[in-house]
Amino acid sequence: MAIWKDPAPRPNPAPEPARFDPPKPEAVAAPAPAPAPRTEAERSRKESLIAADITIEGKIEGAGNVRIAGKFKGDVNVQGDLTIEAGAKLTGGVRADKVSISGELEGNVEQASRVDLLSGGAVVGDIKAGALTVAQGARMKGAAHFGWDDSGSAKGTRNGGSEGGGAA
Numbered sequence: 001m002a003i004w005k006d007p008a009p010r011p012n013p014a015p016e017p018a019r020f021d022p023p024k025p026e027a028v029a030a031p032a033p034a035p036a037p038r039t040e041a042e043r044s045r046k047e048s049l050i051a052a053d054i055t056i057e058g059k060i061e062g063a064g065n066v067r068i069a070g071k072f073k074g075d076v077n078v079q080g081d082l083t084i085e086a087g088a089k090l091t092g093g094v095r096a097d098k099v100s101i102s103g104e105l106e107g108n109v110e111q112a113s114r115v116d117l118l119s120g121g122a123v124v125g126d127i128k129a130g131a132l133t134v135a136q137g138a139r140m141k142g143a144a145h146f147g148w149d150d151s152g153s154a155k156g157t158r159n160g161g162s163e164g165g166g167a168a
Contacts, residue, residue, distance in 0.1 A: 046080075052087065066096075068103070075107075086120055099129070101138075108142075115146075 046064040050056055054070035061077045069085040075093045076082055082096040088103035095111045101121040109115055112129040119137035132146040 050088075052085075084121070 048060075048062075048064060048066050050066075050068045050070045050072055052069040055072075056070070057073040059074045059077075060066055060072070063079040065080040065083070066076060066078050067083045067085065068088045068090055071089045071091075073091045075095075076090065077095040078097075080096065081098040081100070082094060083100045084090050084103040084105055086102040089106070090104070091106045093107050094105065094109045096109075097112065098114045098116070099109055099112045100116045100118060101123060102118045103121060105121075105123045106125060108125040109123075109127040109129060112127075114131045115127055115129040115133070117123060117127075117132070117134045117138040117140060119135040121135075122139040124141045126142045127140075127144045127146070129144075129146045132144055134140070
């Protein structure tokens with residue numbers, strides 16, 4: 001005799017009819033606002049790097065900053081800043097907004113608003129810039145023209161006098 005009662009087998013129920021649930025409308029997010037146009041300062045924050053173990057020969061042109069830690073042979077023409085790191089070497093002409101030299105530049109800075117020749121930096125060539133800063137321990141062989149506009153007159157002159165401009 002069994003202590004429990006076995007349940008009687010149930011007959012298979014009829015299959016349920018298939019249900020059709022209409023698709024629920026998905027929440028549509030408002031379109032993201034268009035990004036604001038980038039300002040000139042934001043564009044110039046982009047920086048390209050030539051790493052210390054890289055040697056490149058060619059030409060660099062564009063809008064943005066360039067940092068050279070390796071060796072580059074060719075002209076650099078950027079609408080941004082150029083930095084030549086200690087131990088790096090650039091052989092060629094330079095046109096940039098601001099140029100900082102801690103390594104070597106063999107060529108001319110043809111146009112820059114400012115050039116910083118930092119301690120340990122070396123230039124063999126001419127510099128033409130709006131302003132020039134030379135740190136103790138820097139070396140240069142060439143001519144430097146700074147504080148002059150393109151017409152040859154000193155910036156900030158009044159009545160034929162010179163204020164803070166000059167050539168070295």
